[in-house]
Amino acid sequence: MSLKTFVKIGKIENLSDARYCAGMMVDILGFNLEEGTEGYLSPERFKEITDWVAGVSFCGEFAHAQAAEVKLAATQYPVEYIETQNIDQLEELTDLDQKLIFKLIIADTEDLTKLESSINYASEFAKFISIHLTSDSLKSEVEAILSKMDARPKLLRGYTLTHENAFEVASDTMYFGIELEGSPEDRPGFKDYGNVMDILEVLEED
Template identity: 50%
Template sequence: MALKTFVKISNINNLSDARYCAGMMVDVLGFNIDSSSDTFVSESDFAEITNWVAGVKFAGEFHGARLSDIKSAIKQYQVDYIEIDDLSIVEQVGLLGKPLIIRLAINSEVDLSKLKSNLSYLDELAKIVIIKSSNESLFSQIDAELGYYNGNLRLLKGYGIVEDTNLGNYPGIELEATEEDRPGFKDYGQIMDILELIEED
């Protein structure tokens, strides 16, 4: 069965997560392919995992990576999207021929004050924007601010997601994968709870 909303799962690094999420018909699986990261997924592991799943798009996640590293990595990995969190390189990365996912962190009033202008800037440059926040006191303000957005971007909620979450103005969500207990053994935890909740009847 399909899901009621668009779903991206970030930080995939094992086949168990990939197969479960693909079976639940999520839309995008994200892999950290920034070689400087602690959760880096090697080219061989990426190929091994992605060869086992179908019907889902793959995103190469680069959070804090240099432009040169991104250019090098996407020659080796067969990804459908490039995901970055650095607005200063959006236009250069956009020239690499892959649709962009942008991760925006809203953790302060200053970040929030820039949200509208950032979305306006990204409107013709990116396909998807993931809104992240670790500041619970801002959650309702972020939701309210996004209530006025009427552009072309697909916005994904990446904060404050629990079983009774109201997606509000978000046409999708992002959840984060976790490590396997051991190969082939996995407690899917929140991912299972949320995906089963939004599964079509």
């Protein structure tokens, strides 16, 4: 069994999500390692979850942490990838053993004007660039810019993903893969996988 496209699942907070997604053969599981933020996993909790899964790569996710905090966490957690939302950190983080993922959030027209240059710069340092939109209204403009780029690195689509469009998105050569997000459990062992399950089942290959 495999999936029709490359898949990263971010914001994994519980064993249920981790085991289900690993069982569905996703490529990367992402965990919030930024201390003091919602969904943060301590090294102990991270180990409790990841000891039960195999066959996937692990990613430490950071939104607002300073580079020094990211580097410290990279020594405390056995992860293969580090994801940052701060483009200015990318060059400094290249001395880590982990591969880098840049999470690029498009929120307004100013971000649109910098989209191509941001991607070109980030691609010098990051293995993947994950594109996220704060509003679906930006979708057509973002994709118009991407379609005109001469060279395109490995982009992950992290917006407007549903089970209705999952197959179409997986076939879109504009993107190398997709990124979805986990969700909290109702209580340990009781989980509604919702949109993640619906999409992965569409992408599942025999």
